[in-house]
Amino acid sequence: MRVLAVWGVSLVGVSLMLVGAKFTARATPAYSVSDLPKTRGDCQTCHPNEARDWAESRHAAAWESETFAQASRNRTLKMCLPCHAPEPILHKGFGEHPALRNDERAHGIDCISCHQDANGAYHGTLGTQTDAHPTVKNEKFGTVEMCATCHEIFGTVDWYKQSEWGKDPHGCVNCHMPVVERPIAMGEGLPARKARVHKFEGATPEMFQKGVKISHERRDDLLQIKLESVWVGHTVPTGPEYVVAIVEARFMRGDTEVGKHQTLLADNTAIDGNDTRLKPGERRVIRTPIPEGATHAVVRVLHKRNRDLPDEQARILYEAEVRW
Ligand code: HEC
Ligand code: HEC
Ligand code: HEC
Ligand code: HEC
Ligand code: HEC
Numbered sequence: 001m002r003v004l005a006v007w008g009v010s011l012v013g014v015s016l017m018l019v020g021a022k023f024t025a026r027a028t029p030a031y032s033v034s035d036l037p038k039t040r041g042d043c044q045t046c047h048p049n050e051a052r053d054w055a056e057s058r059h060a061a062a063w064e065s066e067t068f069a070q071a072s073r074n075r076t077l078k079m080c081l082p083c084h085a086p087e088p089i090l091h092k093g094f095g096e097h098p099a100l101r102n103d104e105r106a107h108g109i110d111c112i113s114c115h116q117d118a119n120g121a122y123h124g125t126l127g128t129q130t131d132a133h134p135t136v137k138n139e140k141f142g143t144v145e146m147c148a149t150c151h152e153i154f155g156t157v158d159w160y161k162q163s164e165w166g167k168d169p170h171g172c173v174n175c176h177m178p179v180v181e182r183p184i185a186m187g188e189g190l191p192a193r194k195a196r197v198h199k200f201e202g203a204t205p206e207m208f209q210k211g212v213k214i215s216h217e218r219r220d221d222l223l224q225i226k227l228e229s230v231w232v233g234h235t236v237p238t239g240p241e242y243v244v245a246i247v248e249a250r251f252m253r254g255d256t257e258v259g260k261h262q263t264l265l266a267d268n269t270a271i272d273g274n275d276t277r278l279k280p281g282e283r284r285v286i287r288t289p290i291p292e293g294a295t296h297a298v299v300r301v302l303h304k305r306n307r308d309l310p311d312e313q314a315r316i317l318y319e320a321e322v323r324w
Contacts, residue, residue: 040103040111046132047186054110059109062085062108063105064106065305067305070308072084082100085106089146094140121134121136143169160234165233182195211230211236212278214228229282237303242306247263248263248311252294252295254295299318299319300318
């Protein structure tokens with residue numbers, strides 16, 4: 001995270017690092033604490049893995065995101081702000097939209113937003129005890145109910161419940177927070193535990209290609225692109241109507257583009273009544289005529305967080321060349 005990295009270590013950070021030192025007595029950290037992303041509460045001093053993962057996540061970007069700024073009129077539309085820089089969700093409880101917080105909004109959805117309760121204790125499911133801070137074992141932590149607090153408004157959770165994973169109370173984290181065995185804090189003698197990766201990977205090439213199988217072939221004068229949603233517990237894409245994906249075929253003669261065809265996967269219910277997103281388990285075949293003289297095609301899947309972005313600024317989730 002660009003912004004988080006330059007903030008450096010605050011005074012609170014330094015004092016907490018000294019507290020942290022007690023727990024890292026003989027362990028030699030393989031990094032310098034000041035290189036870690038800064039978090040509110042300085043969790044990174046003892047939980048470096050979670051902090052590094054989280055800094056790469058969209059949760060960390062939720063407030064600073066340029067596409068969010070555009071869509072929320074430079075963060076002035078009040079109804080848009082709370083989920084993108086929330087007070088701890090445990091204050092109102094899972095299922096209630098959180099309140100907007102006043103401090104350090106640039107951190108977006110951070111450690112404290114998800115873990116801290118009104119008494120300053122940190123919730124999790126592992127039942128650990130430590131002198132560092134109070135912990136609470138909460139069986140609801142990490143359930144679909146928790147993620148739904150913010151993700152239900154765009155129908156992600158409704159689609160999830162109709163999907164083949166829909167009965168699993170941990171379905172969201174099982175796909176988006178894979179389990180790794182490792183110590184969950186810096187400290188002498190702490191055992192490896194079942195920790196969960198905090199990158200919250202969503203619309204990335206790795207996740208997309210795991211979730212959606214793509215094949216393509218030439219059939220006479222048609223190019224046929226097949227998509228199958230095999231491991232996605234909701235539509236592709238999911239989220240507010242600003243978020244779209246595009247399946248694109250560019251036809252080439254040598255280096256020259258001789259034709260282009262795009263299929264939009266988007267929630268257009270409010271515009272023309274159509275929802276063209278790929279549903280869980282759905283197979284779809286897109287057929288496009290091959291222009292005369294084309295020697296090959298480049299097939300891509302683009303992802304935009306705001307449909308008004310030019311194609312050049314889209315994220316490429318998939319790219320392949322089809323020759324004939
Ligand atoms: C001074 C070191 C230190 C700091 C700072 C610290 N923690 Fe911890 N935390 C620990 C230790 C040690 C454990 C227990 C590790 C174990 O037993 O494996 C722990 C456990 C946890 C757990 C696991 C709860 C469970 O049992 O499921 C959570 C969640 C947690 N911390 C969150 C945070 C958050 C959020 C912050 C920052 C706001 C933070 N911690 C700051 C040392 C720290
Ligand atoms: C979007 C909510 C969310 C955010 C933000 C978040 N966590 Fe977590 N955290 C979780 C969930 C969910 C789990 C796993 C619960 C389970 O199934 O055991 C978890 C687990 C943990 C644990 C237990 C060990 C592990 O890695 O699974 C620690 C420690 C922890 N988080 C610390 C942090 C720290 C430090 C930050 C900020 C750098 C952070 N979390 C940010 C939701 C969050
Ligand atoms: C406090 C509200 C809130 C909670 C709670 C929350 N999220 Fe999010 N989540 C967001 C927002 C807002 C974004 C979009 C951030 C952005 O891109 O601006 C997001 C983004 C994501 C993304 C990445 C989307 C992408 O574009 O790649 C994933 C995956 C995700 N969340 C999963 C989860 C899971 C799993 C949980 C439950 C453990 C959870 N979230 C809990 C608000 C929340
Ligand atoms: C079976 C695995 C699976 C389950 C269950 C699942 N997801 Fe996903 N999710 C994926 C894959 C794969 C992607 C990447 C494809 C895509 O962009 O839609 C993804 C993408 C996302 C995105 C980014 C969407 C976009 O297009 O920008 C968000 C947000 C998200 N998931 C949240 C959730 C939440 C919340 C839950 C639980 C209600 C959940 N997911 C359940 C596999 C899963
Ligand atoms: C109830 C919580 C909540 C509220 C309120 C909310 N959002 Fe979000 N927002 C989310 C979540 C969750 C995601 C992630 C969705 C996904 O990718 O599936 C998100 C993602 C986004 C994205 C795409 C990611 C990005 O950073 O570009 C944009 C744009 C966005 N929201 C704009 C808005 C606007 C504009 C409003 C007000 C009209 C708003 N949001 C209100 C929860 C919320």
